[in-house]
Amino acid sequence: MVKRNIRLSSPEIGGLWGVYIQETMSICLLKYFLHHLQDNEIKPILQKSLHLSQTHINQIEDIFSKENIPLPDGFTHKDINLSAPPLFYDLFALSFVYSMNRMGMVNLGFATSTVARADVLDFFTHALNQTTELYAESTNLMLSKGIYDRPPMITYPEKVEYVKKQSYIVAAVGKKRPLNAVELTEIFFNIERNYFAVLLCMGLLQVVKDKEIKNYIKNGMNLSEKQINFFNDLLKKEDLLGTVPVSMEVTNSTVSPFSDKLIVALFHFLNSIDVTLIGHALSLSMRLDLATYYSKLIGEILAYAEKGFNIMVNRQWLEQPPQAPDRKSLKEM
Structure with missing residues (x-):
């Protein structure tokens, strides 16, 4: 079977480009939080989040390199000052991972539904699963630390009703x-x-x-x-x-x-x-x-x-x- 060289579509280029920019931003923020973090329960989640962001960057670099597409500049070590004192306490770092992964699931879900080339679809599918896993882990830790505010409760419906x-x-x-x-x-x-x-x-x-x-x-x-x-x-x-x-x-x-x-x-x-x-x-x-x-x-x-x-x-x-x-x-x- 002859292997066809399928070019990236506009949603695939745009989706990967957007994730690259966002992940370079996340890496800066996560490195800063980790530099000051004291809580040993929170630290593994931030380390995992940082590792996944770096992995996603490497995967996009590989795809763009093969297609001769220039990488965005994004954000670098020049955009963080690790010598600055901590601006937030440790619990905010956990809230950050929770919030960003919750929003990330939305963005990645949209992107996944617009791509078709096998390697790009594989990238977004895995990224979405990893983001969902991080969201679950951060939610569970927030619950255990008593900082997750549960949504309002309602009584269970007793029957099916129509408007x-x-x-x-x-x-x-x-x-x-x-x-x-x-x-x-x-x-x-x-x-x-x-x-x-x-x-x-x-x-x-x-x-x-x-x-x-x-x-x-x-x-x-x-x-x-x-x-x-x-x-x-x-x-x-x-x-x-x-x-x-x-x-x-x-x-x-x-x-x-x-x-x-x-x-x-x-x-x-x-x-x-x-x-x-x-x-x-x-x-x-x-x-x-x-x-x-x-x-x-x-x-x-x-x-x-x-x-x-x-x-x-x-x-x-x-x-x-x-x-x-x-x-x-x-x-x-």
Whole structure:
């Protein structure tokens, strides 16, 4: 049988390119956390996460090399300062692995569904399985340490029911049906995701000196706090307990462990995944008040993300993804 030389498709090139950038960023952050980490229960999970990120980098380098595709610059040792004092306590490092792998499962799941070439599909399938395994390990350790806040509980259904009235979506004035299990899930994880973002912002605001970037982080923190307050108030109105954060305090360090470029790029990534997850929540919400809020929120996050995009472009920090040739220009040459 003749072996065909199948070229990489645009989703395969774009998917690998994106993972490469994200993994170089993760390596910087994980190396910094590990440099200061004292907890011997948390350390193995971070070491495993770092090893997997480095393995993924090597695999992508091999694929791109065979295809003569230039590697992105990504992030390097120049983007971390290991001599800076610890900015976060050990529990935040565990929360970081949990949060990044939870979001990683979403990104890798999308990418896996768009690729076909055997070696690329194999890469994404294994990466998704490894990310899921790390998510499970970090979740179990958070549970054992008492820092995993479980989602709201509801009574088990006793029978199968069908929606009988339009008011299931559009409630009469002053009368809204109780939240269903799917809606509660999205609300809980939105709150959890934004508590992580608030802690991240609190730490970075102490160390960032650049006024434009500092204001950008402050705006991001305000946006996260706004979401937390809205959804906690909603849960309380439904006679459900609001989500209370477990204290994972930031240290008093004022020395930045990360380059400004890495910090803004991290926010750029978090904004991207946040829009994806809120869009998912919007698609599942069957109450008009929720759908309306999610729609408005997507617009606010996109407006905020544009500010970060402009900072990166103006400072020449944003690498351009591989793109199709300009056929019109080629025809005119």
